[in-house]
Amino acid sequence: MSLTLYELRGLDDRRYSLFSWRAKLALAHKGLAHERVAVRVSDKAPIAFSGQNKVPILRDGEEVVVDSWRIAEHLEDRYPDRPRLFDGAGARALAQFVAGFVDRQLLPRLAPLLIIDVTAIVDAEDGAHLRRQIEAAFKRPLEELAGSRDKDIVAFRRLLDPARLVLAKHEFLSGTAPGYADYVLFSLFQWARMVSPFEVLDAADRMAVWRERLLDLHGGLARAAPARAASPRPA
Amino acid sequence: MSLTLYELRGLDDRRYSLFSWRAKLALAHKGLAHERVAVRVSDKAPIAFSGQNKVPILRDGEEVVVDSWRIAEHLEDRYPDRPRLFDGAGARALAQFVAGFVDRQLLPRLAPLLIIDVTAIVDAEDGAHLRRQIEAAFKRPLEELAGSRDKDIVAFRRLLDPARLVLAKHEFLSGTAPGYADYVLFSLFQWARMVSPFEVLDAADRMAVWRERLLDLHGGLARAAPARAASPRPA
Numbered sequence A, B: 001m002s003l004t005l006y007e008l009r010g011l012d013d014r015r016y017s018l019f020s021w022r023a024k025l026a027l028a029h030k031g032l033a034h035e036r037v038a039v040r041v042s043d044k045a046p047i048a049f050s051g052q053n054k055v056p057i058l059r060d061g062e063e064v065v066v067d068s069w070r071i072a073e074h075l076e077d078r079y080p081d082r083p084r085l086f087d088g089a090g091a092r093a094l095a096q097f098v099a100g101f102v103d104r105q106l107l108p109r110l111a112p113l114l115i116i117d118v119t120a121i122v123d124a125e126d127g128a129h130l131r132r133q134i135e136a137a138f139k140r141p142l143e144e145l146a147g148s149r150d151k152d153i154v155a156f157r158r159l160l161d162p163a164r165l166v167l168a169k170h171e172f173l174s175g176t177a178p179g180y181a182d183y184v185l186f187s188l189f190q191w192a193r194m195v196s197p198f199e200v201l202d203a204a205d206r207m208a209v210w211r212e213r214l215l216d217l218h219g220g221l222a223r224a225a226p227a228r229a230a231s232p233r234p235a
Helices: A018-030 A045-050 A068-078 A089-119 A124-138 A142-147 A149-158 A161-167 A180-195 A206-220 B018-030 B045-050 B068-078 B089-119 B124-138 B142-147 B149-158 B161-167 B180-195 B206-224
Strands: A003-009 A035-040 A057-060 A063-066 B003-009 B035-040 B057-060 B063-066
Touching (some): A003 A045, A018 A068, A018 A180, A035 A045, A045 A063, A057 A068, A063 A068, A089 A180, A089 B089, A089 B161, A142 A149, A161 A206, A161 B089, B003 B045, B018 B206, B035 B045, B045 B063, B063 B068, B068 B089, B068 B180, B089 B124, B124 B142, B142 B149
Parallel strands (some): A003 A035, B003 B035
Antiparallel strands (some): A003 A057, B057 B063
């Protein structure tokens, strides 16, 4: 068994890709030893073998798995005796619903507020590219998108209500134990924590307590990654 | 074992409450014989025993269970040998996430577009009350809210992407078999189908195919309820 994860690497070796975090947490959940190879946005040669240019990529022996969701399914199916990422087939289907919600609704709402901070930690060319992309999509300058974020974050926080409902009764979105649905949602907060000093959650919010719980998992794997600025722990 | 479900009843005995539909489908899923008592909005005397004024209410022997989510949990825990509403504890937690999403995001987006049609099938006093309530919340007359629904429905449909993602691979949101998460989402479409001739889904959408599947379940229980107007079957 030889496992290698190819993940995105920013300047100063920052590894903030939320999709890579899903894969890293899934591997840690399964307790699978693996190598990690960091790939620069500007140099995709190391992943040419995968026949495409996106990370994360998991190489499992001879098999190449692309896309964070497929990586999670691969790990679950290939290593069924390890701790489960999905509490059965029904939970797997519903976890994909959560992933769709995070990717289609939460991420597009949060990303524009923080992108200006990302441009400061990538190289100049990537930063300019990112700026053009986001400003074209939102038809506003990044400075303006970030300028109203104290106000706009409220609408984002409201979108978390379905998660709050579950966390009112359970420690994790997936129930009594963390599961892939937790990692998917958490990856968004881990990305935010690594790219921006802006505090996305209210400290009194139970989502912030859950986030601390996720930061602590697997020997503090996520917490060990440097935050852009120290975020206050919830009281 | 004596089970009675108290559900909302509109004019002409229309029983379109989405929360009651969740309870009815949950009971059908479990194959549990039960009595149904219809309660008028304007006459809550028959449910005074429950100590509150909302339906659905399930009376199971001496036990009184209020709130559709609690009814589902009650049925699952009390009748574990019957077909499962939740495919395990993890799926139960994630189904609650789906319920939160339907109630906090889908319903508030769909309801204002159809409420004008509801006012036509309730008595005058209820209709006026409903109008005041919705117009105060949305700060626009019902006619205006409905007037732009051909356009506004597009944003609603987009919110269904997480469900589409699951249904690309599975027959049901809950996986290979229907589960409570399906009933929760479907209840919204069943309500729409019963209160309004407006077609909420595009016929070519896989959500429409899934809706047909749900209409057929349990001997066509949901299909047997009269639609406000015949909706075209997907091709």
